[in-house]
Amino acid sequence: MKKIAIIATLILSMAVVFIGCKDKREPGRIYMPDMTYSRAYESYAYRDSAIFTMDPNSAGHKIFFNNLPPAGTLKRGELYPFNVPNDSNGLLNLSSLVKNPLGPLTGKDLEETGRLFNINCAVCHGAKGEANGPVAEKVGGVKNIILASPGYSDGRIFFVMEYGQNNMGSYASQLSREQRWRIVQYIRTLEPKAATTTEAPKTDSAAVVKK
Ligand code: HEC
CATH class of the missing domain: 1.10.760.10 (Cytochrome c-like domain)
Incomplete structure (x- = not known):
């Protein structure tokens, strides 16, 4: 009985290894998506439209992100904006x-x-x-x-x-x-x-x- 359990575990772990290593560039089967795909925005990373949206009004369950700094914020060391209207x-x-x-x-x-x-x-x-x-x-x-x-x-x-x-x-x-x-x-x-x-x-x- 013990032997069967050991063999079964071995076969299972081999299967996991093989399924997981189909292609070096692919993450393989994903069991915990949060561990594979970051919910934080990463520059130049592929932005999955199922997770991120650029529309703040209908964000729903998605994460709003539009590459712009939040309104009213200033980059460190940056000079104040020129708030004179263009007229x-x-x-x-x-x-x-x-x-x-x-x-x-x-x-x-x-x-x-x-x-x-x-x-x-x-x-x-x-x-x-x-x-x-x-x-x-x-x-x-x-x-x-x-x-x-x-x-x-x-x-x-x-x-x-x-x-x-x-x-x-x-x-x-x-x-x-x-x-x-x-x-x-x-x-x-x-x-x-x-x-x-x-x-x-x-x-x-x-x-x-x-x-
Ligand atoms: C593509 C050509 C071009 C470039 C490049 C350019 N300018 Fe001009 N600039 C013009 C033209 C044309 C006018 C006149 C606009 C008008 O009709 O009042 C002008 C007008 C100006 C004026 C106002 C002059 C006045 O009497 O009202 C200033 C100041 C000025 N430019 C500065 C700059 C500075 C500083 C740069 C570089 C950052 C620059 N320009 C680059 C074409 C250019």
Whole structure:
């Protein structure tokens, strides 16, 4: 009797082993699905539509997951979102209330931001912001940034990068908030500050009268 029990157990365990090892890539027969398929969401994992749903209103017994961070949350170390609405009041009035969280750039940061500017902006606006980039003519309507920027607040320049403006698209998905605020600082370094202050007396009416 004991022998039969031992043989039976052996046969059973062999059967389990063989059934369980059909294919190395397959988990085989699944006795405890919770142990095989994680109910937690794993990046790049196959998302079984029988378990997960992207519709929060009819989730039912399924797990709601839509790849987006929960509303009102912020990634650690991330700058605050730009909450100015995308309309003319936002552009002309509200954007100037948002201060640049970063100070002027120096050294490596300046170099790196120049690189980002040359990749993302210079194709249209030119390396010096003078609207003479290689595709400026094809795009059409590209503006000389540094002509207007001295009169623009940091928030207004950020606004243009956040939402785009006419023929210029939004850069919100290509550049992080920090990178965009840095580019605002970089544009400040391109502005011809010294030139305007030294040239100003030339157009002074008093100077003309003296001649
Ligand atoms: C595809 C070409 C293109 C690229 C790339 C581009 N822009 Fe523009 N940009 C434009 C055009 C066109 C306008 C003019 C929009 C309009 O009609 O007001 C503009 C306008 C602007 C203005 C507003 C100027 C004003 O006088 O109102 C700013 C500031 C600006 N761009 C900054 C940037 C920055 C910073 C980048 C890089 C992150 C960038 N642009 C990338 C095409 C481009």
